[in-house]
Amino acid sequence: MSGTGPGTGARPARHDTGGTGPPGGTGPPGGADVAAITDDLRAFLAAATGRDELLRIPPAAALFGTAVGLDSLTGTLLLREIQRRFGVDVAGEDLNLDSLATLGTLAEFVAQRIKPGGSP
Amino acid sequence: MTRESPAGEGTVKCVVCDIDNTLLTGIYLEAGDQPPGADPVLTTVLAELGERGILHALASKNPPEAAAHTARVTGWRFAAAECGWDRKSDALARIAATLGIGVDALAFVDDDPFERAEVGFALPGVLVLSPEDAAEAPGWPEFSPPVITPEARRRAEMYAERQQRQAAERSFGGTKEEFLETVGTRVTIAAATAADVPRLHELAARTRQFNSVAGQPPATGAGPAAGMTQDWFRDLLAAGDCDVATVRLRDAFGDDGLVGACVVMREAGIWTVPLLMMSCRAMGRGAIDALLAWLVRQAARAGARRLRIPCVTNSRNVPLRLALAAAGFRVPEAAGAAGQGTARQGAAGQGPEGGEAGGGEAGGGNATSGQVPAVFERDVGTALPVLPGWVEAPGEQGGDAA
Numbered sequence: 056m057s058g059t060g061p062g063t064g065a066r067p068a069r070h071d072t073g074g075t076g077p078p079g080g081t082g083p084p085g086g087a088d089v090a091a092i093t094d095d096l097r098a099f100l101a102a103a104t105g106r107d108e109l110l111r112i113p114p115a116a117a118l119f120g121t122a123v124g125l126d127s128l129t130g131t132l133l134l135r136e137i138q139r140r141f142g143v144d145v146a147g148e149d150l151n152l153d154s155l156a157t158l159g160t161l162a163e164f165v166a167q168r169i170k171p172g173g174s175p
Numbered sequence: 176m177t178r179e180s181p182a183g184e185g186t187v188k189c190v191v192c193d194i195d196n197t198l199l200t201g202i203y204l205e206a207g208d209q210p211p212g213a214d215p216v217l218t219t220v221l222a223e224l225g226e227r228g229i230l231h232a233l234a235s236k237n238p239p240e241a242a243a244h245t246a247r248v249t250g251w252r253f254a255a256a257e258c259g260w261d262r263k264s265d266a267l268a269r270i271a272a273t274l275g276i277g278v279d280a281l282a283f284v285d286d287d288p289f290e291r292a293e294v295g296f297a298l299p300g301v302l303v304l305s306p307e308d309a310a311e312a313p314g315w316p317e318f319s320p321p322v323i324t325p326e327a328r329r330r331a332e333m334y335a336e337r338q339q340r341q342a343a344e345r346s347f348g349g350t351k352e353e354f355l356e357t358v359g360t361r362v363t364i365a366a367a368t369a370a371d372v373p374r375l376h377e378l379a380a381r382t383r384q385f386n387s388v389a390g391q392p393p394a395t396g397a398g399p400a401a402g403m404t405q406d407w408f409r410d411l412l413a414a415g416d417c418d419v420a421t422v423r424l425r426d427a428f429g430d431d432g433l434v435g436a437c438v439v440m441r442e443a444g445i446w447t448v449p450l451l452m453m454s455c456r457a458m459g460r461g462a463i464d465a466l467l468a469w470l471v472r473q474a475a476r477a478g479a480r481r482l483r484i485p486c487v488t489n490s491r492n493v494p495l496r497l498a499l500a501a502a503g504f505r506v507p508e509a510a511g512a513a514g515q516g517t518a519r520q521g522a523a524g525q526g527p528e529g530g531e532a533g534g535g536e537a538g539g540g541n542a543t544s545g546q547v548p549a550v551f552e553r554d555v556g557t558a559l560p561v562l563p564g565w566v567e568a569p570g571e572q573g574g575d576a577a
């Protein structure tokens with residue numbers, strides 16, 4: 056089975072970044088994308104866990120901590136969804152998975168990979 | 176008869192069967208008030224394979240009632256059923272995802288040559304069989320696991336319990352910890368005994384998502400090994416310089432038995448875990464996290480400073496890496512890199528053989544693939560992890576003496 060390398064399947068985020076946008080992203084270039092991606096990740100986490108309160112977690116929320124409680128199962132589903140939706144292979148590019156520290160760090164990691172060349 | 180899949184002992188974990196003119200002696204929707212009965216030959220084959228721990232599932236272009244009828248007349252408990260009118264290859268992919276196994280661990284039985292061709296083309300890793308082929312399948316190596324453990328015989332039941340558990344969890348609403356507590360989760364960690372050896376070997380052969388060595392026997396000081404055979408595990412149990420710990424898991428939905436194990440080598444100041452493996456059935460149920468937390472606490476109690484877990488990283492054991500990250504393990508040289516991505520890829524490239532084949536569950540071959548393990552480690556001196564009250568383990572309150 057031939058693997059698809061990281062980045063080869065990269066495609067832009069599939070959603071409209073205009074209308075939505077609660078304060079999510081911090082302010083690097085491409086902040087609108089980060090905010091939209093943050094919303095997408097919140098929606099996915101809430102759906103995957105059945106916990107609506109995850110729709111309202113701040114970007115600083117630790118994913119592995121008690122707030123979100125990401126474990127190997129929900130984490131795998133989340134990374135699979137990120138790959139499917141954004142074409143970003145987080146596990147392939149981040150050995151230690153430090154990008155999963157918080158909701159915000161993950162959204163920024165994804166945003167940078169969607170737009171290669173975007174500087175942090 | 177075509178057998179395109181490379182022969183390997185016990186590579187098939189689940190047989191997915193069509194219903195009309197395959198498991199049934201006719202066509203469900205054309206039979207009116209008297210739906211057809213079970214095909215006697217295939218029913219016997221199902222029973223024989225089920226005894227070996229092979230799961231069964233249904234993929235049929237029929238309404239869901241056809242699956243219920245088929246379960247009734249065959250007397251078999253199907254681990255998954257996909258009824259609908261889309262492509263069978265899509266149905267098989269969903270079944271693999273539901274069961275948490277790879278698509279290439281599936282065999283597919285259908286009387287319709289078109290369906291066989293569609294699945295064979297879309298999913299070349301699937302062993303595709305006509306009903307006539309399937310009648311002979313019990314004699315083939317793909318359907319013959321080298322060992323059959325009590326856990327294997329209960330596998331179909333355990334997958335049914337898993338479906339009930341997942342449904343309960345979806346409607347629960349609280350946190351994961353609250354759910355695990357509510358359903359009476361019990362994790363029991365204990366020293367391995369000789370009676371555990373067949374199951375340890377089976378775990379070494381079958382686990383992929385939580386497996387730190389990708390099927391290759393690690394260096395343990397017990398000499399070179401051709402594979403993680405039962406003899407290899409017996410030697411480990413006899414060796415004085417390492418310990419083998421087992422993990423058992425049960426809850427209100429059922430008893431999953433021995434789901435995981437690890438090998439621990441204690442050296443002055445540093446503990447190393449050359450092998451860590453756990454069944455994917457334990458995923459999301461706190462067992463891997465409990466084992467990692469207990470290892471850290473044990474190492475700390477013994478006065479060690481660091482705990483190291485070498486891990487061959489590939490696209491299939493991302494769940495293990497997530498558990499390691501959640502438990503605070505890092506690859507130090509990678510963690511020290513400033514820029515995300517490129518610097519880390521360099522650090523991960525210690526094992527540049529790469530080209531990790533197959534699976535592709537969370538990506539294909541990539542920068543973190545390689546047969547040389549990355550050494551994940553964490554300090555054990557500070558901030559000891561908490562072990563939930565439902566974990567029973569040596570050295571812990573309520574557990575055996577260490």
